[in-house]
Amino acid sequence: MMAKNALGSRIRALRRLKRMTQQQLAEQLNLSASQLSNIERGVKEPKPELLEKMAATLDIPREEFFLVSERAKGHSLF
Numbered sequence: 001m002m003a004k005n006a007l008g009s010r011i012r013a014l015r016r017l018k019r020m021t022q023q024q025l026a027e028q029l030n031l032s033a034s035q036l037s038n039i040e041r042g043v044k045e046p047k048p049e050l051l052e053k054m055a056a057t058l059d060i061p062r063e064e065f066f067l068v069s070e071r072a073k074g075h076s077l078f
Helices: 004-017 022-028 033-040 048-058 062-066
Strands: none
Touching: 004 033, 004 048, 004 062, 022 033, 022 048, 048 062
16 A cells, blocks of 8 residues: 555645645535645545546546656665
């Protein structure tokens, strides 16, 4: 399982790539901006249904949330 803060950082990066503010994305997901902020900071973990809705809203495949960059692959946690 991916670390919560890694998933949150990925969500933030993808949101920014789509040039959306937290407020804009939160409104489309029926969340408050503070709820989305908690997810992006790793304080809260999004449910799978919310990830599906985020992917649809950002117009990306849901797998995009879990892709690891080539640079990060060289740094094993084990």
